[in-house]
Amino acid sequence: MEIYKKLLKLQQAVKGLAKDKKGNNYTYVTGNKLLSFIKPLMDENHLILKQEVLSIDNERMDYKTGIGTQYEKPKSEILTKVMMRFTWIDCETGEKDENLFGANGQNEWEKGLGSALTYAERYFILKYFHIATDEDDIDNPDRKPEETPDVKHLVNNAKTPSTPIDIDRLKTRLESCSNLESLASTYKGFTPLEQKATKAIAISLKESLTKKTA
Incomplete structure (x- = not known):
């Protein structure tokens, strides 16, 4: 199928992406950086990625911040779990490739769903194309050289x-x-x-x- 040849081109074009943002004691590749690489390739190959939300499950999460300090206080957020269908569509041939993908996102009341959708899009693309995100991954062109301890x-x-x-x-x-x-x-x-x-x-x-x- 022609669509898989085009998807292979995308996979071959992006070997790895260095994590570019830090938050909550971990680092990750942002959606902006990922799409800045992938979207031009999608346009070039006349591919679109259709996203459909199949189900949404919201759960209230109550916890405390600053535990054991003078700043300790209660906080509530929404944990949103989504099940989605991502469909690659070749606009030239009409061929499709459908994929189910689930993701979670926890944030303030009105932001839980947005976090889940953003997470789903980012990690679906990363995992679909097997894009290395670890700085020490040998396939990552942004890999930092090993340093000899001084x-x-x-x-x-x-x-x-x-x-x-x-x-x-x-x-x-x-x-x-x-x-x-x-x-x-x-x-x-x-x-x-x-x-x-x-x-x-x-x-x-x-x-x-x-x-x-x-």
Whole structure:
């Protein structure tokens, strides 16, 4: 069928989309970004996507926000569950491809249905064409390159070590060194965090020992 050849063209054109919006502690691909890629391809291939709502189920959801704080208060929203039929139509041949798809959306009273419809459209297209949305997906052209951890950067920006550092003990070890070689060897034996914590002490002792040997 000609319609499937055209749908394949759409699938081949879009390998992956990086998530472009963050909300409620998760990131996702917005409908605007998705349609900006898909709609021109639909127009080019004379395809339309007909959307029909087959059923709507609304449920009131009562919960509290800011639990355990001075801002705690009750809130109510509507959870809308929709069952839809998405039909691809080839305007040149009249061929069709029908698909059933269900989705949920929870929002304020008048927005529950809109959220469900928006979610359904976005994820139907993403799943129909197997569009990768994960930033680390190997097929995603917007995939971020892997970064090699910068140990020095991690050490310098560490807020607190996992094990408390005994500064007095480290200072005693450094002060027991009688020459520059012993001081250097002892200091190099410390962990990066211990070295950072005792750097000023080591420098002071190094200057002192240098004067003695001068």
